[in-house]
Amino acid sequence: MTVDRRTLLESAAAAGALGAAWTLALGLTPAQARAAAEAQGAAYDDAPFTLGVASGDPRPHSVVLWTRLAPEPLAAEQDLPSVVEVRWTVAEDPGLRRVVARGTVPASATLGHSVHVPVTGLAAGRTYYYAFSALGRTSRTGRTRTAPGRRVRRVRFAAANCQAFHDGYYAAHRGIARENVDFVVHLGDYIYEHGRVGGVPEDHVRDHEGPEILTLGDYRRRHALYKGDPALRAAHAAHPWFLTWDDHEVVNDYRGGNGGAPFVRRRAAACQAWYEHMPHRDSFGDSALPDPEIHRVRDWGGLVRLTVLDLRSHRSAQNLPDGTILGAGQKAWLKHTVDNAPDAWQVWANSIMLSQLRGSPGGPYMFTDQWDGFLAERREVLEHVHAAGLEDLVVVTGDWHSAFVDDIRTDYDDPGSPLVGTEFTAHSVTSGAYSPDWNRTNGPVMGAANPHLKYFEGNRYGYDVYDVTPERFSAHMRVIGDRRDPRSPVTTLTTFHVDRGRPGSYEDEATRNSPAQYRRD
Numbered sequence: 051m052t053v054d055r056r057t058l059l060e061s062a063a064a065a066g067a068l069g070a071a072w073t074l075a076l077g078l079t080p081a082q083a084r085a086a087a088e089a090q091g092a093a094y095d096d097a098p099f100t101l102g103v104a105s106g107d108p109r110p111h112s113v114v115l116w117t118r119l120a121p122e123p124l125a126a127e128q129d130l131p132s133v134v135e136v137r138w139t140v141a142e143d144p145g146l147r148r149v150v151a152r153g154t155v156p157a158s159a160t161l162g163h164s165v166h167v168p169v170t171g172l173a174a175g176r177t178y179y180y181a182f183s184a185l186g187r188t189s190r191t192g193r194t195r196t197a198p199g200r201r202v203r204r205v206r207f208a209a210a211n212c213q214a215f216h217d218g219y220y221a222a223h224r225g226i227a228r229e230n231v232d233f234v235v236h237l238g239d240y241i242y243e244h245g246r247v248g249g250v251p252e253d254h255v256r257d258h259e260g261p262e263i264l265t266l267g268d269y270r271r272r273h274a275l276y277k278g279d280p281a282l283r284a285a286h287a288a289h290p291w292f293l294t295w296d297d298h299e300v301v302n303d304y305r306g307g308n309g310g311a312p313f314v315r316r317r318a319a320a321c322q323a324w325y326e327h328m329p330h331r332d333s334f335g336d337s338a339l340p341d342p343e344i345h346r347v348r349d350w351g352g353l354v355r356l357t358v359l360d361l362r363s364h365r366s367a368q369n370l371p372d373g374t375i376l377g378a379g380q381k382a383w384l385k386h387t388v389d390n391a392p393d394a395w396q397v398w399a400n401s402i403m404l405s406q407l408r409g410s411p412g413g414p415y416m417f418t419d420q421w422d423g424f425l426a427e428r429r430e431v432l433e434h435v436h437a438a439g440l441e442d443l444v445v446v447t448g449d450w451h452s453a454f455v456d457d458i459r460t461d462y463d464d465p466g467s468p469l470v471g472t473e474f475t476a477h478s479v480t481s482g483a484y485s486p487d488w489n490r491t492n493g494p495v496m497g498a499a500n501p502h503l504k505y506f507e508g509n510r511y512g513y514d515v516y517d518v519t520p521e522r523f524s525a526h527m528r529v530i531g532d533r534r535d536p537r538s539p540v541t542t543l544t545t546f547h548v549d550r551g552r553p554g555s556y557e558d559e560a561t562r563n564s565p566a567q568y569r570r571d
Contacts, residue, residue: 080125090256092278097121102283105194106329108290110174113194116329117182119163123274126267132159136184138167144179164326174199192287202351205518211237211448212478215276218255218533222479222513224281225540227288234289237448238296238401241272255534269323294358296401299324303419305365358399368423375424388438398445405473406462408499432460436468443471444523450475451483452508455546465501472548472555474525476514480533483508493567506568523548
């Protein structure tokens with residue numbers, strides 16, 4: 051049954067559950083905020099593990115396990131001892147009887163009673179199950195998987211991005227939880243920081259979360275609200291995740307640590323809250339805060355080499371002749387990664403669009419907050435890719451709230467420049483896209499202005515599943531029927547393929563008649 055925001059709010063008001071319109075409105079007690087969240091479809095796990103469990107950054111013999119003790123999930127601070135001992139268990143079976151590792155770790159109020167356990171000594175390419183216990187309670191059981199230690203002939207993974215809580219229910223994450231994939235890549239905009247401006251737009255499914263967030267307590271509550279959606283917790287518990295971020299984890303369109311003291315404090319709060327709520331591995335451990343280390347390279351069975359990029363922390367202002375989106379250190383690291391690439395599919399996890407996107411033929415760029423605002427550096431990096439002889443490059447991207455398929459060329463202003471890869475930009479989980487009228491009008495305009503653009507579809511929401519073999523990389527665009535329905539079915543809109551050793555993509559013949567606002571013939 052489809053559940054809309056109005057019905058939920060009216061029901062909650064009739065029951066006396068809402069003391070204000072916003073879920074996280076100022077003045078609500080944690081219990082009142084939780085009642086408001088539950089009126090909008092949130093449902094938390096049993097205390098103190100209300101926010102669930104997760105795993106991340108899988109390697110052949112190691113994976114990071116995460117949870118956070120939050121008996122009152124929507125409280126800025128928990129009514130707990132300053133340090134709580136948490137036991138963790140890893141086993142070969144869901145019943146946790148064939149235990150392979152266990153231990154105890156302190157959960158400190160300093161980091162919101164979050165727990166990050168880098169478990170080592172695991173077997174490569176194996177599925178494991180895990181759980182936590184503390185304060186006389188046990189968490190749900192999560193499932194994870196280590197990376198293979200030998201060459202494999204198939205890798206499947208999902209990519210998700212942009213999941214505004216107020217814009218819909220996480221049926222896409224419900225689909226991801228049920229997918230048979232090795233891992234998930236989240237491409238950013240895990241939360242949204244802004245407050246309500248004026249009235250709630252009619253296309254918002256759930257009431258807006260609350261006012262704009264600024265402090266560590268604010269960001270903790272926003273993360274906890276998002277994790278109140280059962281489908282998101284299910285997707286975390288089902289698969290290990292790789293993570294990058296975009297801007298809304300902090301504030302719209304921000305760049306690095308540039309700004310006055312209030313912004314520096316806000317960014318530090320946002321980064322800490324992000325770390326407290328994610329299964330993130332950092333080579334510097336907790337001491338990496340307030341600057342978690344995002345970029346990394348991970349190998350999956352000699353078939354996929356995943357390069358995770360951080361396109362927010364180190365960037366300069368945009369539209370400068372010598373501007374940088376990567377920062378000097380990350381750019382040197384990326385070039386070194388390209389120079390030493392193994393014989394495998396090279397997959398870049400990229401939070402914002404790499405490909406050029408002009409709004410009209412010969413006209414201006416649409417959004418220079420993307421790589422389009424850093425033209426010289428983009429050309430430098432892609433020319434380095436070509437000069438190094440890097441083959442089989444696929445870039446997976448989020449941010450746009452619509453699906454694009456683009457050829458990657460060293461110089462987008464020269465259609466005859468070398469073709470070095472393919473970019474797949476995935477639909478958003480829920481975050482609002484442009485209207486169907488805008489998409490219908492501007493899809494052909496973008497196609498005419500961008501000869502490297504092969505496909506655009508902006509009327510749907512969902513995620514991508516990538517199926518990789520030694521011969522072919524396939525992108526399956528999964529879409530939900532209705533973001534107003536938490537149990538909306540998932541279908542495959544279309545599929546694109548890239549053949550090994552041949553840069554460029556093509557659409558599967560079986561899906562070429564699927565709806566789209568632009569496809570290049």
